[in-house]
Amino acid sequence: MGTLDDERRHVERCRAGLRRMLEGARENVIVGETVAGDRYSAERLGRHLKSLAKELSEEPDGPPFFGRLDFGAGEHRGRAYHIGRRHITGEHGGPPVVIDWRAPVARAFYRAGARDPQGVALRRRFGWSGTTLTGFEDERLDRGEEGGGTILAAEIERPRVGPMRDIVATIQPEQDDLVRAELDASICVQGGPGTGKTAVGLHRAAYLLYAHRRRLERSGVLVLGPNPAFLGYISAVLPALGEMDVEQTTLERLLASVPVTAADTEDAALVKHDARMARVLRKALYGRIARPAEPVVVPDGSTRWRVPEDELRRIVDDTRREPLPYGVGRERVRARVVAAIRRQAEARGRTATAAWLRRAGRAVTPALDAVWPAVRPEEVLYEVLRDPVAAAGVLTEAERAAITWPRPPRSPASARWSAADLVLLDEVACLIERPRGYGHVIVDEAQDLSAMECRAVARRSEHGSLTVLGDLAQGTTPWAATSWPEHLARLGKPDGRVVALTTGFRVPAAVIELAGTLLPALGARVPPTRSYRSDGLLRVRRVTEVDKGVVAAAREALAFEGSIGVIAADAAVAALTSALREEGVDVGGRLTVLPASTAKGLEYDHVVVAEPAAIAEAERRGLNRLYVVLTRAVSRLDVVHARPLPPPLTSPPLTSPPLTSPREPF
Numbered sequence: 001m002g003t004l005d006d007e008r009r010h011v012e013r014c015r016a017g018l019r020r021m022l023e024g025a026r027e028n029v030i031v032g033e034t035v036a037g038d039r040y041s042a043e044r045l046g047r048h049l050k051s052l053a054k055e056l057s058e059e060p061d062g063p064p065f066f067g068r069l070d071f072g073a074g075e076h077r078g079r080a081y082h083i084g085r086r087h088i089t090g091e092h093g094g095p096p097v098v099i100d101w102r103a104p105v106a107r108a109f110y111r112a113g114a115r116d117p118q119g120v121a122l123r124r125r126f127g128w129s130g131t132t133l134t135g136f137e138d139e140r141l142d143r144g145e146e147g148g149g150t151i152l153a154a155e156i157e158r159p160r161v162g163p164m165r166d167i168v169a170t171i172q173p174e175q176d177d178l179v180r181a182e183l184d185a186s187i188c189v190q191g192g193p194g195t196g197k198t199a200v201g202l203h204r205a206a207y208l209l210y211a212h213r214r215r216l217e218r219s220g221v222l223v224l225g226p227n228p229a230f231l232g233y234i235s236a237v238l239p240a241l242g243e244m245d246v247e248q249t250t251l252e253r254l255l256a257s258v259p260v261t262a263a264d265t266e267d268a269a270l271v272k273h274d275a276r277m278a279r280v281l282r283k284a285l286y287g288r289i290a291r292p293a294e295p296v297v298v299p300d301g302s303t304r305w306r307v308p309e310d311e312l313r314r315i316v317d318d319t320r321r322e323p324l325p326y327g328v329g330r331e332r333v334r335a336r337v338v339a340a341i342r343r344q345a346e347a348r349g350r351t352a353t354a355a356w357l358r359r360a361g362r363a364v365t366p367a368l369d370a371v372w373p374a375v376r377p378e379e380v381l382y383e384v385l386r387d388p389v390a391a392a393g394v395l396t397e398a399e400r401a402a403i404t405w406p407r408p409p410r411s412p413a414s415a416r417w418s419a420a421d422l423v424l425l426d427e428v429a430c431l432i433e434r435p436r437g438y439g440h441v442i443v444d445e446a447q448d449l450s451a452m453e454c455r456a457v458a459r460r461s462e463h464g465s466l467t468v469l470g471d472l473a474q475g476t477t478p479w480a481a482t483s484w485p486e487h488l489a490r491l492g493k494p495d496g497r498v499v500a501l502t503t504g505f506r507v508p509a510a511v512i513e514l515a516g517t518l519l520p521a522l523g524a525r526v527p528p529t530r531s532y533r534s535d536g537l538l539r540v541r542r543v544t545e546v547d548k549g550v551v552a553a554a555r556e557a558l559a560f561e562g563s564i565g566v567i568a569a570d571a572a573v574a575a576l577t578s579a580l581r582e583e584g585v586d587v588g589g590r591l592t593v594l595p596a597s598t599a600k601g602l603e604y605d606h607v608v609v610a611e612p613a614a615i616a617e618a619e620r621r622g623l624n625r626l627y628v629v630l631t632r633a634v635s636r637l638d639v640v641h642a643r644p645l646p647p648p649l650t651s652p653p654l655t656s657p658p659l660t661s662p663r664e665p666f
């Protein structure tokens with residue numbers, strides 16, 4: 001089975017293996033470009049080898065493995081495997097010294113149990129302190145032993161600092177099920193705060209790239225998150241798992257064809273995000289196609305070729321009936337007109353050379369512009385927002401008024417566009433030309449997407465699959481989803497499987513309980529979350545001046561290790577930051593003051609929530625926002641309020657003892 005010394009010797013073998021891989025990768029960087037078949041492969045291979053070399057050289061002493069499986073039965077009987085973040089080759093072509101956590105054999109590490117040992121006699125989890133192997137814990141599954149270890153609990157309960165880390169060492173069975181779901185399966189994960197949805201999504205990306213590398217390397221994997229702060233928080237996870245090529249962005253950035261320099265009223269935004277806008281825009285775009293009013297005449301030396309008006313009309317009508325993007329339709333009309341001319345020319349004994357065809361194609365452009373004009377998305381949306389005639393019969397008078405510019409800009413070029421306009425511009429752009437699709441798209445905080453945003457995502461995953469992550473209770477946009485099956489249909493995957501995660505790994509039980517008192521008022525029916533953590537501190541303090549109360553709470557929080565998030569209503573952030581600074585509290589290091597609107601998806605070891613009533617009344621779904629804010633804490637939550645708590649948030653018996661020592665358990 002191996003003693004600690006044996007395992008430490010194995011660590012040395014792994015490090016030697018990594019050094020060999022690093023040398024090999026460096027050499028291959030040099031020869032890579034000469035061995036690859038084409039420029040595309042050469043570039044990819046070169047990039048891959050360079051990033052491998054960089055990664056290996058950056059982390060030569062990191063823990064090379066976190067687990068081990070000894071098989072007592074089945075296909076792997078008598079074998080032992082160390083499991084780590086990456087595969088490490090053995091010496092002289094011998095068996096690998098570490099198996100990648102995504103390999104099929106590693107699955108038993110996450111899935112085997114005393115009731116279903118899957119051939120595993122022993123599962124070992126290793127404890128590390130920095131780069132030193134400090135110990136291990138065994139579960140003899142063949143003897144019916146399972147669980148009870150402290151390494152797993154310590155990992156889940158460790159104080160948080162800095163950006164999100166991977167969870168490969170401690171993925172739970174129900175999470176593993178989702179991580180390793182088949183590529184073609186679209187899945188939707190409903191999970192309360194801290195149930196690991198984001199972690200599952202990122203690990204699923206890494207797994208799919210491992211299991212379907214060839215297919216996904218060309219088609220690509222896209223991760224969509226709610227805001228740049230969230231992206232910064234998660235950005236290190238996939239690179240730590242050796243995956244550099246996943247595009248991680250927000251939907252707004254993905255669709256950013258023009259800068260956002262305007263803001264909509266809520267009424268306008270509501271209409272612009274409604275699915276009916278798709279019909280309005282389609283009508284506006286295809287309304288540009290005109291009924292041919294004259295024949296096409298193409299001069300050719302002394303001859304003039306003619307396509308009569310009725311034939312042109314037939315060509316346009318036939319093409320309109322085909323399910324083609326607008327831009328492709330235009331080119332199809334051009335090609336058909338040129339073909340008609342060519343038939344006439346050939347009937348008169350002319351040979352249609354390539355150059356002749358090109359000239360003819362250019363010559364029909366004016367006629368084409370008259371019946372099927374080239375158009376840019378901004379021109380179409382400009383017309384709609386200036387005077388939404390295309391919305392007649394689709395939107396009500398009041399809705400049309402809500403989206404009409406009060407003072408229309410002079411031209412599309414001088415228009416200022418809002419975030420909702422970006423989505424509409426994308427809708428038009430994709431009607432004109434199909435967008436790039438991805439093999440797999442992972443959408444986090446998906447409950448917040450509007451119908452029009454769902455369409456933008458659906459267009460990019462039409463020929464691929466989706467992982468949809470979210471929590472209906474955390475929906476904060478006015479158009480937030482209330483049913484996953486409906487939302488999946490909007491995302492183009494009506495048959496997607498909806499799965500619930502119900503164990504919370506972030507938020508302590510007492511905090512979940514407090515936040516849970518809001519649930520009946522949140523307009524969403526979701527399965528309850530059971531916290532894995534019974535530790536943690538919750539204090540609700542009524543004070544006379546919130547700023548002073550927050551300063552006091554922040555000072556106390558700084559006595560503990562870990563990150564601190566002070567979360568306030570957006571409008572209160574600037575004043576609160578000044579108040580903290582004036583009192584000598586160091587803002588910007590370990591302690592961050594953040595507006596409630598950017599807290600989604602983030603977590604801090606200690607959270608101080610300032611004046612819940614102000615957060616709740618700041619927006620239409622303010623209670624949902626408050627629910628998000630209250631569930632960011634990993635170890636300790638302070639709620640500081642001068643005004644009454646917004647109902648139904650009522651204090652349970654919330655009189656926790658005052659803090660005396662930073663080390664004191666709660």
Ligand SMILES: Nc1ncnc2c1ncn2[C@@H]1O[C@H](COP(=O)(O)OP(=O)(O)OP(=O)(O)O)[C@@H](O)[C@H]1O
Nearest residue numbers: 167170171172193194195196197198199505506601
């Ligand atoms: N199996 C696990 N082992 C260790 N830590 C875990 C595990 N699953 C989740 N976590 C940790 O729990 C925390 C919450 O996870 P994550 O952010 O993925 O949850 P979430 O469901 O996306 O939350 P929210 O809905 O609040 O955004 C993270 O720190 C994550 O690393």
